Amino acid sequence: VLFLVFKVGLPMVLQPKSPKKQSAPGRVPPKASAKKKAKKKKDNGPLKAPPPVEEEDIYQEPVKRIVRPENQLVLTDEELKEEITRVLTGDDTNIPRNISKYNYKEKCYKPDPPGQSDNMAVHFVLVGSALHVDSKEYIQQKEREEKKREEEEEAKKKNEQGGDNTETSEYGESSQSSQTPDTGDKNKNQFDYSDRAAQTFNNPSRNRGVSTEPPPVTQYTASVSQWQIYDSYVADYQILQMEHVHDNNTDKKKISFGAITTILEDDGNKEKDAMHSANMANALKIMERLANQNAEDEIFQDFKYWEDASDQFRECEGSLLPLWRFSTERTKRKQVTALCWNPRYSDLFAVGYGSYDFMRQGSGMICCFSLKNTSFPEYIFSTESGVMCLDFHPQHPSLLAVGCYDGSVMVYNVCNGSKKPIYSSSIKTGKHTDPVWQLHWQEEDFAKELNFYSISSDGRVANWSMSKNELKMEPVMQLKLVNTNKDEPEETSLNSLAGGCCFDFNTKQEHLFIVGTEEGNIHECSKAYSGQYLETYDGHHMAVYAVKWNPFHERIFISCSADWTVKLWDHNLKYPIMSLDLGNAVGDVCWSPYSSTVFAAVTSDGKAHIFDLTENKHEPLCEQKVVKRARLTHASFNSKDFILIVGDDRGGANALKLSPNLRKLHLPTDENGEIIPDADLNKVQHDKMEKLLSALDAKPPPV
Numbered sequence: 001v002l003f004l005v006f007k008v009g010l011p012m013v014l015q016p017k018s019p020k021k022q023s024a025p026g027r028v029p030p031k032a033s034a035k036k037k038a039k040k041k042k043d044n045g046p047l048k049a050p051p052p053v054e055e056e057d058i059y060q061e062p063v064k065r066i067v068r069p070e071n072q073l074v075l076t077d078e079e080l081k082e083e084i085t086r087v088l089t090g091d092d093t094n095i096p097r098n099i100s101k102y103n104y105k106e107k108c109y110k111p112d113p114p115g116q117s118d119n120m121a122v123h124f125v126l127v128g129s130a131l132h133v134d135s136k137e138y139i140q141q142k143e144r145e146e147k148k149r150e151e152e153e154e155a156k157k158k159n160e161q162g163g164d165n166t167e168t169s170e171y172g173e174s175s176q177s178s179q180t181p182d183t184g185d186k187n188k189n190q191f192d193y194s195d196r197a198a199q200t201f202n203n204p205s206r207n208r209g210v211s212t213e214p215p216p217v218t219q220y221t222a223s224v225s226q227w228q229i230y231d232s233y234v235a236d237y238q239i240l241q242m243e244h245v246h247d248n249n250t251d252k253k254k255i256s257f258g259a260i261t262t263i264l265e266d267d268g269n270k271e272k273d274a275m276h277s278a279n280m281a282n283a284l285k286i287m288e289r290l291a292n293q294n295a296e297d298e299i300f301q302d303f304k305y306w307e308d309a310s311d312q313f314r315e316c317e318g319s320l321l322p323l324w325r326f327s328t329e330r331t332k333r334k335q336v337t338a339l340c341w342n343p344r345y346s347d348l349f350a351v352g353y354g355s356y357d358f359m360r361q362g363s364g365m366i367c368c369f370s371l372k373n374t375s376f377p378e379y380i381f382s383t384e385s386g387v388m389c390l391d392f393h394p395q396h397p398s399l400l401a402v403g404c405y406d407g408s409v410m411v412y413n414v415c416n417g418s419k420k421p422i423y424s425s426s427i428k429t430g431k432h433t434d435p436v437w438q439l440h441w442q443e444e445d446f447a448k449e450l451n452f453y454s455i456s457s458d459g460r461v462a463n464w465s466m467s468k469n470e471l472k473m474e475p476v477m478q479l480k481l482v483n484t485n486k487d488e489p490e491e492t493s494l495n496s497l498a499g500g501c502c503f504d505f506n507t508k509q510e511h512l513f514i515v516g517t518e519e520g521n522i523h524e525c526s527k528a529y530s531g532q533y534l535e536t537y538d539g540h541h542m543a544v545y546a547v548k549w550n551p552f553h554e555r556i557f558i559s560c561s562a563d564w565t566v567k568l569w570d571h572n573l574k575y576p577i578m579s580l581d582l583g584n585a586v587g588d589v590c591w592s593p594y595s596s597t598v599f600a601a602v603t604s605d606g607k608a609h610i611f612d613l614t615e616n617k618h619e620p621l622c623e624q625k626v627v628k629r630a631r632l633t634h635a636s637f638n639s640k641d642f643i644l645i646v647g648d649d650r651g652g653a654n655a656l657k658l659s660p661n662l663r664k665l666h667l668p669t670d671e672n673g674e675i676i677p678d679a680d681l682n683k684v685q686h687d688k689m690e691k692l693l694s695a696l697d698a699k700p701p702p703v
Helices: 032-042 078-081 136-164 227-248 265-273 279-295 297-306 308-315 490-495 680-694
Strands: 013-017 062-066 100-103 108-111 252-258 260-267 320-326 334-343 347-353 363-369 380-383 387-392 399-404 409-413 435-441 450-454 460-466 471-478 500-505 510-518 521-526 535-538 544-547 558-562 565-570 576-579 586-591 598-603 607-612 621-623 634-639 645-647 651-658
Touching: 032 598, 078 621, 227 279, 279 297, 297 320, 334 634, 334 645, 347 387, 347 399, 363 387, 363 399, 399 435, 450 500, 460 500, 490 544, 521 544, 544 586, 558 586, 565 586, 598 634, 607 634, 607 645
Parallel strands: 334 387, 387 435, 435 500, 586 634
Antiparallel strands: 013 062, 100 108, 252 260, 320 651, 334 347, 347 363, 363 380, 387 399, 399 409, 435 450, 450 460, 460 471, 500 510, 510 521, 521 535, 544 558, 558 565, 565 576, 586 598, 598 607, 607 621, 634 645, 645 651
């Protein structure tokens, strides 16, 4: 009887079936001992011949026995029938995938995943020798082959002619022509023939080893502090700098005697170069800062640590603490016409000096002051015409754009030590015909050159691009005069241009900007539509001195004018959503960099006004007299410290510190009144402005 057993997924082993009794699986039956065999013979008597075996019983089919590994899974029929899809990819598992590289653009480490070519494996490379038919190399090779073939044909013809001209004499001797050797290779064996051969012996290689004694080692231990390590590095660096200055600036006289060169140095020049070197200037600057900070230690302590304790007992009120007054002897008779903080160094700011009086125009000046040295400016630049506006580049903080009263614009590099501008406009390259009232750098675009925008009272908005050697002017827009008076004929408005006083670009939408004019109108414009205004806001009755977009909200901007008012606008509405009367001409207004509802305004009576619309929508939290018998012209907040810089018409820039009530952030809190950590400050300030807008009941003014 044959038993066939099949099981899906299990290996099978074939074994022949034995007629005897099967033993346990996996074991071999032991052999019978000799005693048992002998006993069996005695019992059965003499051995008998085995019975004849039939031919059909000779062949026996093997038995299939199942052998199942111990670690094999036991699966059901449904699991066995289930199809599992395998996806084969060409990724190399040996390639690392956690490599990070430094990104110089974003100044941080970023993961560098493997590229497409990193998983490619090259198994065979063969350099081809094919040439293009029209290529120069193919033509040269073809000429060489034809020349070689012609030479072979000529040599072959000469050999044939030489064989025909041979004449044999009667005695079997050939003439002289037949004695010329045959240069042909007709008789050479083409298989094992070689022109020359040589056999050389290979030199046997020898191994040579040398054992040396290790150099003596001495152990040295010492304990050093961080300052000792720093001083040693500074000393070495100073030695290298002195050697470099010494090699470049000292006059040397060389006297050569054969291979010996003697260098004689001028001691006088050496002392002169040491006193006027860059290292000496840097050391003197540090000493000056130390002396100034020691002399004004109380003011610096107040700048860092003093807080007005009275703010705890009064609500919706604050104060400004006067710290320093930045001025020089040369700027006392000039007016502060521009203020601008450096975007990278929070202690450095630039002040532009000129005059707003048409009859008292003269030369201008630019002074870069630092909070680390309040006694004297770090850099001073002079201009032929009065300075009207300034702006630092946001990515390149050493580039300073300047606009002048005569309509020219210039670009200074503060760090190169030169007093002259690196770029300057002219009549040839383009120039405004009236004073340039404001400048604004554009964000750096790697596909374009560095450029900035300017606005002038000649009615033009221009773009200036910095090429290799000159400033190129490109007109962006002409400010057409809008006729708001219905009784006035339209011809007067069509033929004249509006005088631009100020402008500002939206922080969220770069193509959108607003322009303030001398007529009191505010125009919303776009770079893409240079022929017309997107919107016109008629909100002021006199010249608009400043317009600023809110840094946290994309729809809100603020304006100030000589008509004594500061107005808050939503660019979707044609009328102001809030108007504040300050009682005097407002020279400048600026948003704070830490709160979306705090702004400062300066007036012609010498007062600084600080508003927080979240605390009070109608009155300023602080109204403080800053200077006597002078009017304030400009104001600017520091991006890092709670400092406000205000300029006056007496050539001074005053630094003021805000009290705690003037710099509330209004951060979100939880149910227990604790501040929520890791909150998005931009979103918090945006929501705070939205809440303020929803609470305002803005209505259009009566016609």
